[in-house]
Amino acid sequence: MALEHGGKTYETDEEGYLVNLSDWSEDLANEMAKADGAALGENHWEVINFLRDYYEEYQIAPAVRVLTKAVGKKLGKDKGTSKYLYELFPYGPAKQACKYAGLPKPTGCV
Amino acid sequence: MASKRFLYMNRKAPHGSVYALESLEVVLIGAAFEQDVSLAFVDDGVYQLLLNQDTAALGSKNFSPTFKALGDYDISKIYVEAESLEARGLTRDDLMPLTWEDEDDDWAEKDSIHIVSSEALAEIIEQQDVLLNF
Numbered sequence: 385m386a387l388e389h390g391g392k393t394y395e396t397d398e399e400g401y402l403v404n405l406s407d408w409s410e411d412l413a414n415e416m417a418k419a420d421g422a423a424l425g426e427n428h429w430e431v432i433n434f435l436r437d438y439y440e441e442y443q444i445a446p447a448v449r450v451l452t453k454a455v456g457k458k459l460g461k462d463k464g465t466s467k468y469l470y471e472l473f474p475y476g477p478a479k480q481a482c483k484y485a486g487l488p489k490p491t492g493c494v
Numbered sequence: 495m496a497s498k499r500f501l502y503m504n505r506k507a508p509h510g511s512v513y514a515l516e517s518l519e520v521v522l523i524g525a526a527f528e529q530d531v532s533l534a535f536v537d538d539g540v541y542q543l544l545l546n547q548d549t550a551a552l553g554s555k556n557f558s559p560t561f562k563a564l565g566d567y568d569i570s571k572i573y574v575e576a577e578s579l580e581a582r583g584l585t586r587d588d589l590m591p592l593t594w595e596d597e598d599d600d601w602a603e604k605d606s607i608h609i610v611s612s613e614a615l616a617e618i619i620e621q622q623d624v625l626l627n628f
Contacts, residue, residue: 441559441562442559442560442562442563443555443556443557443559443560444522444557444560444563446563446566447522447525447526447567449526450563450566450567453566454566
């Protein structure tokens with residue numbers, strides 16, 4: 385599969401995850417969200433940027449349980465709940481947010 | 495479902511084969527099921543925990559930073575066989591510091607790596623329900 389944006393073509397897997405991490409840009413993230421009928425606001429970006437930092441440090445996308453705990457620690461307790469994260473990313477916080485963050489699908493995640 | 499005791503045995507060097515990465519992925523997937531998970535590193539497996547690994551020349555992904563995420567997955571029992579370290583001229587200082595946070599102790603950061611003798615490791619193995627070799 386591929387994603388067309390700004391006259392360029394980006395390779396994705398069958399679920400729409402970018403194949404090359406280095407292809408990612410904020411523009412592309414917005415484009416992927418638009419294709420899913422979503423619009424990215426400040427709260428979405430907070431989680432997306434958090435995931436990108438996490439990946440940079442640990443070379444994995446965290447499982448949803450780990451993401452929830454880590455978001456609570458980093459962004460505040462009120463945000464470290466699955467309810468908050470599912471409201472932002474209804475298709476599954478780890479899965480959907482990782483896609484927009486240009487990361488691979490998390491290992492063993494929902 | 496009662497939780498079972500899982501021990502993942504890692505015996506191979508990290509980057510020459512796919513065993514180390516596969517083991518780590520299975521550990522991370524397994525951790526989602528909230529079992530009692532331990533990891534052991536013996537023989538060349540101890541090289542998996544070395545500090546400052548660099549795989550650029552191999553053209554493969556350096557997954558060693560992922561070991562540092564194990565604490566987030568509530569994995570706090572990482573056993574390294576003392577004899578294997580010694581035979582390779584290594585000490586604890588050559589290994590990555592791995593920690594976890596103890597929820598019952600005001601989130602105190604604690605060491606996950608336990609260096610154990612071969613004899614002590616045999617006892618740990620004895621206590622497991624499931625042993626997975628990589």
